Amino acid sequence: MSADESRQETEPSPRRPRADSARNRERLIEAARAVFAKEGAEASLEEIARSAQVGIGTLYRHFPSRLDLLEAVYRREVGQLAEAAPRLLAERPPFEALREWMRLSIDYLAAKRVIAPALAASAGAPQIYATSGGLITGAMTQLVERAVERGEIRSDVDAGDLLRAMVGLSYGYTEPGWEASARRLVDILMDGLRPQDG
Amino acid sequence: MSADESRQETEPSPRRPRADSARNRERLIEAARAVFAKEGAEASLEEIARSAQVGIGTLYRHFPSRLDLLEAVYRREVGQLAEAAPRLLAERPPFEALREWMRLSIDYLAAKRVIAPALAASAGAPQIYATSGGLITGAMTQLVERAVERGEIRSDVDAGDLLRAMVGLSYGYTEPGWEASARRLVDILMDGLRPQDG
């Protein structure tokens, strides 16, 4: 056993991943990005495979479900959204940080009008958010907890509620007056979040 | 006007509608109600036709699009929702009437978990609501206007905003904690709707 070299760790991973595999994976993600952008989350997976010049079988091996592919396409950007939370918290009071983050998120979800439907279709928030390491949930939790601690918002809400609201409000994407309306709704929601006297 | 056979307007309508047509229409609506309830708004139209013991062609002739069928199934109930608005307004102050109506609507949309997805899939509220004679829009408008007149809610919202929020909040249907969450969110939204001092 002279050639026991680079045993990094974990179990025996004897082989380097194959080059064609990595290449096709990239092609697929790139093609998916384009096709999803054009046709929405319901786009045909076969079209994506064709457009990546790859067999449909290859697509399914790399991404067993549509959601896996969606996640691969949007993982990075969703991560950025999550990272915005601590930054906002550092810059301003928790209440304003939360408001701003909700705006950011809603704008983003609306722009990539692919994600909200996917979330919805998968029966609520879990899938993409959870699969992406609970990043979004974590961000929201951070924001809400801080604001509650400081007494800037009422304590009878949790991150889950607001996440639900966020996805819901992101939903009307295609309509014309959408953005202004969503912005008003976020403000109303935030006002409602203030500690109530009565 | 008891038996006004006169041609109100438009062209001559010489024939009585055929009996089989009416019969099949009913069968289809009934079958659709059952199948949609069981499988959701994405249910197979061919299954509905089969279950109504009617050819697929007949289904399509009566209801050219899935949305037409959905609308036929839910038209009556959506109407009832609309009728609740004036009743609530007669019973209690506008603010409470609005809150109660939103709760009713959300509960209803959640129960018939078929409608919200359909609304969403058709890119926002218009379709079913609009086609059902703008009933829902009308109801919401009535409630909001009254509350604004009385100074019970802020004046920088319109019925469209709240409708959007309503549909959005109805969206998480399948999740476990859904109902409680939606209820909290309605309360928060309502608190946010109070005239703001700042």
Place this chain on the structure above:
DNA sequence: TTTAATATGGAGGCAGCCTCCGTTTTGCAA
């Protein structure tokens, strides 16, 4: 080089969408 592990890709089976059109039913006029 050789070879075994790994990846490929598309055929094939299934299901749903929707249209088209030959057949059947039905309302109405005679």
Place this chain on the structure above:
DNA sequence: TTGCAAAACGGAGGCTGCCTCCATATTAAA
């Protein structure tokens, strides 16, 4: 009643998409 044309029926057929399976090709390592 009967005859008939308008109206309605219904399902075959063409198309597309989903997903699986496996014979073939590629590749990392020996």
